[in-house]
Amino acid sequence: MNRWLLAGLLGLAILVFLMPGIVGMLAERSLDKQLDKNSQLGGTYAVRELDFRRGWFTSAGRHRVPVADQDVARIIATLTPGAGLPAASALIIDTRLEHGLVPLGSAPRSASALIPALATGVSTFSLELPTGNVLPVPGVLYSRIGLTGSATFRFELPAGDETRDGVRLVWQAGDLGLSSNNNGRELSISADLAGLLFNDGVQRLELAQLQMAGNSRATSWGFAIGDVDLELKEAAWLTGDTQNRIKGLDLSATSAIEGSALQGALQLNMLGLDTDDGRYDLEIIANAAGVDAATLGPILRALRYSGSDPRRGAEPYPGFDGDLRRLMSAGVAITIDSLQLRTFEGDGVASLSVTVPKLDETASWPGLLLALEASANIEIDSTRVEAPSPLSEQFRVLVAGGFLVPDGEVYRLQADYAKGKATVNGAPLVIPMDMLR
Template sequence: MTVPPPAPTRPRARRRPLPLLLGVGALLLAGTYAGATALFSSRAQTLTRDLTAGLQLSAQASGAAKVEQLSYQRGLTRSTQTMRVTLTDAAAPVNLLVTNEIQHGPLPGFQAAGQAVIHTTVRFEDPKLQAGYERAFPADKPKLLTRIALNGDTTSDLGVPAGTVTEEGTKLTWQALKGQVEVRGLQTRANLTWPGLQMSGPDGSGQVGNVTLTSDLRRSGPEDRLGTGSSTLKLAQVRLGDGSEQVNVQDVAVTAQSALKGEHYDVAMNYDIGRAEGAGQRYGGVQLHLGVGHLAQAPLHRLLVLLDETRKTTGAASAAGGLNALTPEQEKQAGADLLALVKDKPVLTLDRLSLKGEGGEVLLTGSAALPGATALSDSDLKALLEEPTGALGLLDVQANLQGSEAAMRGLLGTFGRGLEDNLDAFIEAGYLKRSGDTLSLALRLNQGEPTLNGQSMADF
C-alpha cells in the first residue's frame, strides 16, 4: 500500500521571524535613533555654541547688548540652554533671561528630519519689569521657534500676540507681529509684518500703522563681516498728537544697500517720507539719500576683525572702547589699514536731500573726498588723528542747492520770517544765482580753497 504523502502544511518556522524581525528591527531602529540622537545632541550643543558665539559677536558689535551663556544642560533627546542678555543701550541696563529648549535630531520632536528644533522664551530678571511683561501678555507669550536642518540651514519664526495694556491712564493696543528669518548657507533672508499699534491717554494719542521689514544679505565667506545685499523698513503711517498739535507722517521707507565692485564696497542709505504734516507745515515728500563709495575691501575687513576681536577679549561695549584697548602692535596694524583705506580714494556722497512743499522742491546734493590723502605717510596720519582740523587741506567738499524761488521762500519761512525776507539780499549779493525761476548755489572747498558759485570766497 502506498502511503500518501503528507498533506502540505505551512512551515511554522516562518511564522515567528516576522515579530522577531519586527522586534529586532524596532530595537535596532531605536538603538540607531538613540545613537543618532546622541550624535545630534552633541552636534546641537556645538551648533548652539556657535550660534551663541555669533550672537555675542553681533551684540558686541552693535554696542547695545551683552550676551553670556549661564548654563547648558545636555540630554539625549532634549537639552536646555540659558543665556543672560543685558541691554546696555538704555538709561539703566536691563537683564533678560533667555531660555532655549532644544529638541535634537534626526527627528527632533518626531517632526521633520533635522538637527534640532529650538523653542526660545524670555523673562526679565527685574520682578517689576517681569510683572509688566505678564500684564502685557497674560496668556500667550511672544514665541521664537528655530528649526535647524540636517545641512545646518536655519529657519526662525517669531510671533508676538496682540494685546492691550493700560499704565498710568495711558492705553496701548497692538496687533500681532509675525516674522521669519532664513539662513541658507551664506545667505540670510528676513521678513517681518506688523499691522501696528494705537496709543491714547491724558498726554495725547498716537498710531503706528502697517510696518514691514524685508532683508536679503549674502556673505562671501564665513569670515565676511559686511556682506552685500539690501534691507528695507516701511511704515505706512506714524501719527502723534496732544489735541492742539498733530504730527502725521505717511509712507516712510528706509533702505540700505551694499555691493562689492571688484575690491571695493559701495554702500547706500536712503530715507524717504511720502508725506509729512506738523507745526502748520505740510510737505509732499522728504528724501535723504546718502552713500559711501570705493571703500577698499581688504583693509576695511581687517579693521572690523580687529575691533571685533578687541571687544570680545576686553568686553568693551563700543568701538571707542575697543580702540582704547589696542596693544601697540594692534595700533600699528590699525594705523596701516586706516591709511590704506583713506589713500584708496573713498567718497562720501549726499545723493539728495530734498523737501517738497507747496512752492515746489528744494534739492541739496554734495560729496566729500580725500584726494590729498594719496601722499599721506604714517606720521601724517597720526598727526591728523591727533588734530583732525589738519584734514581740511586734503578735502574736496562740494554742495549744490537748487529750487524755485517760491520753494526757497517757503523753506526759509519755516526757520523764521527774517530769513525769508533776506532772500532778495542773498540774490543781489551773488550768494544765490537766478536762472529763470530757479535759484541755485554751488559751494566748494577744494584742499583749503573755498569757492561760491565758481568764485573765490575772497571776492564776496
C-alpha cells in the first residue's frame, strides 16, 4: 500500500514538474496562431516577433505591430515635433507569460487566474515614434489562453492627463475586453470608457461615458456577422463658433445568415442633439433582407483592398458597377420601418421600403429600375412646415408642387413605385428611363 502511495506521489510530482514546460510549448504555439490570425486582419497588419524567451515556468516576448492606419499615424506625427514619415510608427508589446495548468504566479492578481489554462499573461505597451523615440503607453493587458486554444484579453486603462505641444488629452479609467475561440473565427468584445476630453485650442471634444458590447462570427463568404450595442452619454464637440452637443445615443445592430442570404437590423436613438440650427431627437428602425452572401463577399473584399486611386473616377474599383448590378439582381429588400425626427418646431415621421425581386440574370440599371418596387410615406407637423426656418423656402416649393399636401395637423407625402410607374399622393409621376442608360 505504501509503495503504491509513494509511486503515485512520485508520478504526481514528475507530472507537476514536467507539465509547465509542456504547456509552455503549447502556449507558445497557441500565441503564434493567434498572432497569425490577427496579423491577417485587413491584410495590412504584420505582427513581428522581436524576441521570445521560453522558460520552464515563465516566458517573455516582445512583438512589434506597425501603425498601418495612415490617419492614426498622421495624428502621432502631428503630436510629435520633428516627426518623420508617419508610416514608421509602431506599437511595441512586451508580454510575460506564466504557463501551467495552474499558474500559481498569477494567483495574487486575480482569483480567476487559478482557472486551468495553457497560460496567463501580462502585457505592457510602448509607442515607437517616427523619430525613433519610444514612449510608454498607459494601461495593462491581461490575457488568458484556454486549454482548447481560446483566448481572452482584458485591457485596463488607468485615468490620466497628458498635455503635449498645446494639445491636452484627459481620460478616465477604461476597460476593454476581447475573447475569441481557438481558431479566431468567433469574437466577442466589450468596452467601457468613463470619460474623455480632447482640446487642441481649435477643437474640443468632451465625452461623459461610452459603453459597447458585441460579438461576431466569420462566415465562409469572407465577412463577419454578429451583434453590437453601443451607448453614448453626454458628448460635445466644439470648433470655433460652432457648438454641437448630444445628451445620449443608443445604437443596436444585428446581422445573420439565413440560408445563403444576409439579414440585418438597425435601431438608432439620438437624444438632445444640439446644433447651431436647433435641437433634435432622432430615431431610426431599419432592416435589410435577402442580400446574396456569395455575391456580397467579393464586393466587400474588393472594397477592402481597393485603396484610393483617382484614375478610377467614381468607381471604387474596376468592375464595381457590374458587381453591384449582380448583387441587386440576386434580390434585396430594404425597409426603414420608422424614421422620427423631433424638433421644437414640430415632428416628422417617415417610412420607406425598397424591394428588388430575384432575377434570372444580371440586369442593366434600367432593367433593375423596371423590376424595383418602392414606397415612401412622410408626415411633417404643420407647425414645422409653416414655421420660419432655413427650410421654409424648400417646404413652400414642395407644397406648391403637390408633393406635400395638408392633412389635418400634418403635411403628408405618399409615394409608390412599381414596374416603371410612380405616383405621388395618387398623381402619376413620369420616370425618365433613359437617365440610367
